[in-house]
Amino acid sequence: MKQATRRQFLKATGAAAGLVMWPGALGREVEAARSDSSRPNVLFVLADQWRAQALHCAGDPNIKTPHIDELARRGVRFTHCYSNSPLCTPFRSMLMSGRYTARTGVWKNNILLPPDELCIAESFGQAGYRTGYIGKWHLDGAAKPGSVRHRQGWRYWAGFNRGHNYFEGVYFRDADTKVEVPEGVFEPDHQTDLAINFITERSGDDAPWFLMLAFGGPHQPYKAPDQYMEMYNPDTLKLRPNVSKMKKSERKALAGYYAHATNLDHNIGRLVAHLKEQGLTEETLVVFTADHGDMHRSQGERFKSKPWEESIAVPMVAAWPGMIPRGREEDALFASIDIYPTLCGLCGVEIPEDKDGCDFSHLFLGKAGPRRDDVHLTIGSPEMDEAWRGVRTDRYTYAWYAKRDQGYVLYDNKKDPYQKKNLNDEPAHRKLQEKLHTLTMRNLKAIGDPSTPDRK
Numbered sequence: 001m002k003q004a005t006r007r008q009f010l011k012a013t014g015a016a017a018g019l020v021m022w023p024g025a026l027g028r029e030v031e032a033a034r035s036d037s038s039r040p041n042v043l044f045v046l047a048d049q050w051r052a053q054a055l056h057c058a059g060d061p062n063i064k065t066p067h068i069d070e071l072a073r074r075g076v077r078f079t080h081c082y083s084n085s086p087l088c089t090p091f092r093s094m095l096m097s098g099r100y101t102a103r104t105g106v107w108k109n110n111i112l113l114p115p116d117e118l119c120i121a122e123s124f125g126q127a128g129y130r131t132g133y134i135g136k137w138h139l140d141g142a143a144k145p146g147s148v149r150h151r152q153g154w155r156y157w158a159g160f161n162r163g164h165n166y167f168e169g170v171y172f173r174d175a176d177t178k179v180e181v182p183e184g185v186f187e188p189d190h191q192t193d194l195a196i197n198f199i200t201e202r203s204g205d206d207a208p209w210f211l212m213l214a215f216g217g218p219h220q221p222y223k224a225p226d227q228y229m230e231m232y233n234p235d236t237l238k239l240r241p242n243v244s245k246m247k248k249s250e251r252k253a254l255a256g257y258y259a260h261a262t263n264l265d266h267n268i269g270r271l272v273a274h275l276k277e278q279g280l281t282e283e284t285l286v287v288f289t290a291d292h293g294d295m296h297r298s299q300g301e302r303f304k305s306k307p308w309e310e311s312i313a314v315p316m317v318a319a320w321p322g323m324i325p326r327g328r329e330e331d332a333l334f335a336s337i338d339i340y341p342t343l344c345g346l347c348g349v350e351i352p353e354d355k356d357g358c359d360f361s362h363l364f365l366g367k368a369g370p371r372r373d374d375v376h377l378t379i380g381s382p383e384m385d386e387a388w389r390g391v392r393t394d395r396y397t398y399a400w401y402a403k404r405d406q407g408y409v410l411y412d413n414k415k416d417p418y419q420k421k422n423l424n425d426e427p428a429h430r431k432l433q434e435k436l437h438t439l440t441m442r443n444l445k446a447i448g449d450p451s452t453p454d455r456k
């Protein structure tokens with residue numbers, strides 16, 4: 001999965017020599033260069049179901065995302081950022097706990113993240129950060145919209161467990177008070193207002209803050225206010241080359257998806273402008289990403305939980321003037337599991353020992369260091385017939401139905417970027433398939449996933 005764990009690396013090189021190149025060491029240099037009071041604030045914007053391809057700056061011919069494009073121009077955009085488990089609750093469990101679903105048992109949607117997991121807001125809180133969470137949570141079981149019982153260290157709270165009710169939103173404030181989004185106000189607009197207030201109220205503090213804003217879109221129902229819907233004509237949308245058929249209703253859904261995304265882009269622009277007004281641009285790390293993508297009829301499929309690029313690839317854009325070099329595209333592999341340790345690395349926060357991912361802060365800072373060899377992919381619990389496991393390397397995608405011990409997909413993404421030819425079980429590619437299967441099994445064993453039947 002990765003070239004070496006931190007401990008293995010230190011052991012192999014000797015701490016004194018190793019620290020020069022190890023990304024954690026770069027994190028400490030960053031920390032040493034700034035006093036405690038000058039650690040960056042973190043504004044982490046999480047979208048739901050926003051595929052990596054759906055950005056103007058990533059080449060989508062339809063979508064308008066001027067503010068995210070500008071953020072990418074001011075910072076870095078990762079071109080190969082993947083969701084280890086392209087589904088809501090499993091992704092969020094990894095984002096919060098920094099551990100794979102095989103370790104936490106959060107294989108599926110609507111499972112409670114074990115309250116005793118040490119989570120990212122706890123690490124940042126212990127390091128002196130003021131933490132806040134706004135929006136959809138989806139780690140507190142099935143309650144809908146649901147007051148969240150276990151907030152995993154987030155102090156300021158304006159969230160709810162799950163659901164997508166953008167025009168009649170409700171959420172729960174600090175003391176569990178239920179609040180309705182004002183009538184006629186689109187939920188993301190209101191959530192952005194709350195985020196702006198959070199930032200204003202803390203702008204005079206010495207302590208840095210970490211705000212996570214988890215928008216519900218661009219997830220179905222694909223509907224946004226009229227001014228955004230009017231920006232996209234379903235009939236003239238250019239479809240991806242791997243979409244062979246799309247019904248009229250599905251074209252309308254795609255137009256609504258874009259409309260919703262452009263509203264979120266507008267709100268990201270409001271946040272960035274507010275940071276500037278408050279004089280916080282230079283001392284705030286802004287990150288934009290998503291939990292998973294949306295197929296929109298690529299490969300004939302809809303939604304997520306699939307191994308194809310439209311489902312697993314997510315945006316990852318980050319800006320921090322003076323620290324993250326401007327206008328860079330980073331093609332190294334990066335994954336959900338790395339977010340926790342990497343944010344710690346960027347902010348000089350100690351990385352707990354039990355985390356599965358790597359601190360790749362050097363990739364954000366434009367510095368040399370280790371790269372990830374492959375991304376572990378997983379959907380479903382071991383007893384599920386449709387559960388699959390796999391890997392995304394920088395060139396190939398491989399997935400395998402675990403319980404059935406049956407191949408699913410194999411693509412050479414270099415020769416076939418739209419994944420139009422599935423090489424699974426083709427005799428000419430048997431050796432490659434075996435190699436990727438062995439890699440998948442090695443990853444499963446390393447993290448204690450029981451989906452490892454002995455092959456005959």
Ligand SMILES: [Ca+2]
Binds near residue numbers: 048087089219291292
């Ligand atoms: Ca989701």
